[in-house]
Amino acid sequence: MCVWASFVFFAVPFSYHNNSRHKSTLPAEKHNTTPATNFQARKYRLFDLNSIHLYLPLGDITECSPTDHILILTPLMDAARYLDNYFQKLGQIDYPADLISLGFLVSTTTEDSSKDPTLLSLQKHIATLRAHPERRYRRITVFHQKSESSPVTHDQRHGYEHQAARRKILARCRNSLLMSTLIDESWVLWLDSDVVDYAPDLLFKLIKYDKDIIAPNCFRFESSWFKTKNVPYDRNNWIETKESLANQRALGKEEILFEGYEEEHPTYRQSMADLAGSVRGPIEIDGVGGTFTLVKATVHRAGINFPSLPVDHGIETEGMARWAKREGFGVFGVPHLIVQHA
Numbered sequence: 001m002c003v004w005a006s007f008v009f010f011a012v013p014f015s016y017h018n019n020s021r022h023k024s025t026l027p028a029e030k031h032n033t034t035p036a037t038n039f040q041a042r043k044y045r046l047f048d049l050n051s052i053h054l055y056l057p058l059g060d061i062t063e064c065s066p067t068d069h070i071l072i073l074t075p076l077m078d079a080a081r082y083l084d085n086y087f088q089k090l091g092q093i094d095y096p097a098d099l100i101s102l103g104f105l106v107s108t109t110t111e112d113s114s115k116d117p118t119l120l121s122l123q124k125h126i127a128t129l130r131a132h133p134e135r136r137y138r139r140i141t142v143f144h145q146k147s148e149s150s151p152v153t154h155d156q157r158h159g160y161e162h163q164a165a166r167r168k169i170l171a172r173c174r175n176s177l178l179m180s181t182l183i184d185e186s187w188v189l190w191l192d193s194d195v196v197d198y199a200p201d202l203l204f205k206l207i208k209y210d211k212d213i214i215a216p217n218c219f220r221f222e223s224s225w226f227k228t229k230n231v232p233y234d235r236n237n238w239i240e241t242k243e244s245l246a247n248q249r250a251l252g253k254e255e256i257l258f259e260g261y262e263e264e265h266p267t268y269r270q271s272m273a274d275l276a277g278s279v280r281g282p283i284e285i286d287g288v289g290g291t292f293t294l295v296k297a298t299v300h301r302a303g304i305n306f307p308s309l310p311v312d313h314g315i316e317t318e319g320m321a322r323w324a325k326r327e328g329f330g331v332f333g334v335p336h337l338i339v340q341h342a
Contacts, residue, residue, distance in 0.1 A: 047184045049184070070101070070186070070188075071100075071101045071187070071188045071189070071297070073103045073178065073191070075107070076104055077106070077107040078118060087128075089196070097137050101185060102140045103141045103143075104141070106142065106145070107145055108144055108146050122142060143180055164256055167316040175305045182300060182301075190291075190294075190317075197339065209332065212296050212332075214282060217237065217334075218232075218233045218339050219339075220341040232271065233341040253310075276335045276336060285331055286325065286331065288320070288331055293317065299329050304329065306320050311323045
C-alpha cells in the first residue's frame, strides 16, 4: 500500500496538500476567505485543449522562437546522488524556464519517508530554485509515495531476472506521475535523473523534428585499465527485423521481451545504438526507452501511457511505443544525437 503526499510549487502562488488529509500548511491568514463569487473566479480555470498548438515549423532552428509549454517528468527512487548534476543540467537547457513545468514522483523506502535522502535533496534544490526568480519555472509538482523496500540493490536493478517486476513498477510510477501533472502542456519530456550530460539545445532540436514520440541515443562511459570507452546504455530504442518478428511468432502472448540480454534471451532486433555512427536524422523505430524521450501531449491525452501488461511483448516505455503505433502515432529515434548516462 502506498502513502501519498504532494507538494505543488507554482511560479506565483504556492500550495501544499496531503491527499489523505487535505490539510493546508499555509499560515491561517493565507487561507481563502473571499466571498463565493470571488472564490469561483480564483478556483475555476478553463483549459481549451483545441488552442494548444505545436508551434515550431521545420527550418533553421535559429529562426524559431520557443512558445510551447513543456512538462518535464522524472520518477525518482534512491537518486539523491544524481540531483546536483540533474538540476545543473536542467538549468542549462536552452528553453525559457517560464514555459517549463517540472514534475517528480519520489518513491521512498525509509521507515520515516520524510527523511528519505532523495526527497530531502529534492526539497533543497526546489528551495534554491524558488530563491532565484531569474529562472523561475512555470510550475513544480512533487509527489512522494512510501513504497515497500526492495531486496534489489541499485547496482542489481539491471539484472535480467529483475526486469519484469522492476519495469512494471516503473510503468505504474510513470502513469501516476503523468496523470497527476499533465494540464495544458504541448509536450512531455521524460528525463531520467541519472542522465548526466546532454546538449543545451537538445530539447529544442527534438521539438523541431515535430514527431509524436522521439528519443536520442543514450550512451555511458566505461573505464578499463588502459582506456575509457563510450558504450551504448539504453537498448530500448530498437527496430524490428524479419528475424525478430519470426522469433515472436513462437512466443506466448503474455511473454515479455527485454533488450540488452542476448545471452539470456536474444530478440534479434536492430538496436538504434548500433546506428549512432552511421545514420543521421530521425528514423522510424518500434521500441523506445525513457532516458530522454519527448512525447507530444496529444499522444498521452489519447490514452497512450505505460502498460504494465505486455503490448506486443513490451511493457513500460517499449509497451507505450507499441501501443502508440497501434493507434497510428509515429515513433522515431535520432541515432546521431546522444545523451550520457551515469
